[in-house]
Amino acid sequence: MSDRRLWVNFRLRFVECLRLFTRLRRSALALLLLLGFSTAGAHAQRDARVADFLGITRCERGEAVTLLRPDVRDSALLAEVEAHEQVHRRQAAEFPSCDAFLASITTARRIIDIELPAYCAQWRLAVARGADSAVTRREYAWRIAAQSGAMENRLSVVQRFEGECP
Numbered sequence: 001m002s003d004r005r006l007w008v009n010f011r012l013r014f015v016e017c018l019r020l021f022t023r024l025r026r027s028a029l030a031l032l033l034l035l036g037f038s039t040a041g042a043h044a045q046r047d048a049r050v051a052d053f054l055g056i057t058r059c060e061r062g063e064a065v066t067l068l069r070p071d072v073r074d075s076a077l078l079a080e081v082e083a084h085e086q087v088h089r090r091q092a093a094e095f096p097s098c099d100a101f102l103a104s105i106t107t108a109r110r111i112i113d114i115e116l117p118a119y120c121a122q123w124r125l126a127v128a129r130g131a132d133s134a135v136t137r138r139e140y141a142w143r144i145a146a147q148s149g150a151m152e153n154r155l156s157v158v159q160r161f162e163g164e165c166p
């Protein structure tokens, strides 16, 4: 496997905004990483694509800041990721500070609550440009489940996605 392929796979497994949670305790992050590895083989639905990691949002001096990968030029994909990360910036803005927002992310349920609207915004754009609506929704729901460390709940995440992101 080439370095590039490895890199893309790594990014896929840990989904684009995992770094949003880097302020979580080291143990929690390690757990997420382990889950990423353990679920990669069993639940991989397709090969990783560059599209799987295009942007991250993190706290910088109290502000939620999104970084988009500079080497990606596909404007449709960038728009999807921007829509996703914009939701996180809005969520963070509802707190006194970006760090307070991060500090509020302590459970799998909370991660799911945060990621659902972000992936919903991304899903709407993806579907608008021709992605299969049901397949994409399931893929995103499984990513959310993996990211939250709640893979056993992935079917309920799919159901929530359908209910909250019609």
Ligand SMILES: [Zn+2]
Binding pocket: 016, 017, 084, 088, 114, 115, 118, 119
């Ligand atoms: Zn996200």
